Amino acid sequence: MKNMKTVQLVAILFMTGVFATHLYGQNNYVDKAGYLKFEASEKLFEPVEAVNKSVTAVLNTDTGEFASLALVVGFRFENSLMEEHFNENYIESETYPKAIFRGMLIDFDLSNLSDEPVEIAVDGKLALHGKEKEVKTMVSLQKLNGAVVMKGGFTVTPSDFAIEIPSIVKNKIAREVLVSLNFNLKP
Amino acid sequence: MKYALISLTVLIILSGFVIYEKVFNPVHREIAKEPTAFAISADELQFHFADDQETAAHKYIDKVIETHGAITEVGTNTIVLENRVQVYFLNDLKRGLTIGENVNIKGRCVGFDELLLAVKIDQATTIKTN
Numbered sequence: 001m002k003n004m005k006t007v008q009l010v011a012i013l014f015m016t017g018v019f020a021t022h023l024y025g026q027n028n029y030v031d032k033a034g035y036l037k038f039e040a041s042e043k044l045f046e047p048v049e050a051v052n053k054s055v056t057a058v059l060n061t062d063t064g065e066f067a068s069l070a071l072v073v074g075f076r077f078e079n080s081l082m083e084e085h086f087n088e089n090y091i092e093s094e095t096y097p098k099a100i101f102r103g104m105l106i107d108f109d110l111s112n113l114s115d116e117p118v119e120i121a122v123d124g125k126l127a128l129h130g131k132e133k134e135v136k137t138m139v140s141l142q143k144l145n146g147a148v149v150m151k152g153g154f155t156v157t158p159s160d161f162a163i164e165i166p167s168i169v170k171n172k173i174a175r176e177v178l179v180s181l182n183f184n185l186k187p
Numbered sequence: 188m189k190y191a192l193i194s195l196t197v198l199i200i201l202s203g204f205v206i207y208e209k210v211f212n213p214v215h216r217e218i219a220k221e222p223t224a225f226a227i228s229a230d231e232l233q234f235h236f237a238d239d240q241e242t243a244a245h246k247y248i249d250k251v252i253e254t255h256g257a258i259t260e261v262g263t264n265t266i267v268l269e270n271r272v273q274v275y276f277l278n279d280l281k282r283g284l285t286i287g288e289n290v291n292i293k294g295r296c297v298g299f300d301e302l303l304l305a306v307k308i309d310q311a312t313t314i315k316t317n
Contacts, residue, residue, distance in 0.1 A: 032273060032303065033265050054265075054275045054309050056302045071298040071307055073249050080215045087249075097244050097298040 029148050029185035031057045036070050036181050040158075040174040048082065048173050050075040057183040059148060064108030066122065068101045068183070090163050091129055099128035101135065113143040122152070129161040139181075146187065153180035218277070218295045218310045221251045229256030233271035233306050236299035247296040252308060255291040258284055266290070267305065275309040284313075 034055035041047040052075045057068040072093045077083040087093040103124015112118070117140040126135045139152030155176045158165055165173050225247065227235075232254055236243040256268035261284055265275045274292050284290065294311030 074297045
C-alpha cells in the first residue's frame, strides 16, 4: 500500500514536471509576479481597493493566446477588516480560490512590437466565484528590454459573478469594479 | 467640576477612537510572528495540491507554512523552490539568493497556480539557508 502511494507520488511529480517544461517549451512569455488592482470606491467613503502582486500571466507569442491567474487570497487591502470581509463574505476565497482569465490578443504579432506602446484588443473569459463572464477590452503593449509590457484595464460588476453586496454597505461600494493590470512578460 | 467634566468628555472621545480603530481597522497579520501551522517540503506541498486541489486548498490556503527546498529560479523579490513552489517575499531581500541554494522559508500559502503548476506563498521571510 505504501508502495502504491510512492508510485503515485513519483508519477504525479513526473507529470507536473513534464507539464512545467511544456509551458516553457512553446514561445511563451511569462510574468510570475504580475500586478493586478481592483477599485470599487465611492466618493466620501473609505477607498475599496486591493492589489495583488503575485499574479501569473502567460502570453503565447506565436498564437496571441493569453491567460492570467490570480489567487484571490493574494489581494491585499489597506484595511485588514475589509480584506477579511472580501475573502469570507464576498469572493468566498475558501470555496473559489482563484480568478482566471483566458483569451486572445487580436491580430497579435510580436515582430510589430517596439518600445512605442500600441493598443491591442483582447477578447476572452474571466472566471471567478464559480461564474464566467466574457471580457473585451483594449490593452497597451510595448517591447522593453526584450520583455513584453502589457498595461490596461476593464470593468466588471459584482453581479456578473453572482457576488451579493448586502444593502447595508451598498452605497459604500461602487457598482462597477475597475480592474487594472500591469504585466512584464519575459521570454 | 467643570474641569472633570471636560477631561471625562475628552477621555470618552479618545477611547471611542481607539475602539473604532481596533474594531474597524485592526492591524494586518504578521505572518513571521505567527506560529507555523504546517512544516512541509516544497515537493510534498506541491504534490498535495497537484493530487487534490480542493482538499489541499481547504487545508493550506491562508495558513502559515514553513517549507524548504533548493532554489530553481530567482526573480525580483521572488524565488522558486524545486520548480514547484513560488515564494514572494514580504520585504526586499537583504542579500542575494542564488540558484541551487537550499533555503527554509516561512510564509502564507495563497493557493495553487494551475498555469505554472506551482503552489504560491506570499509575505514570506527566510528562516535560514543551509
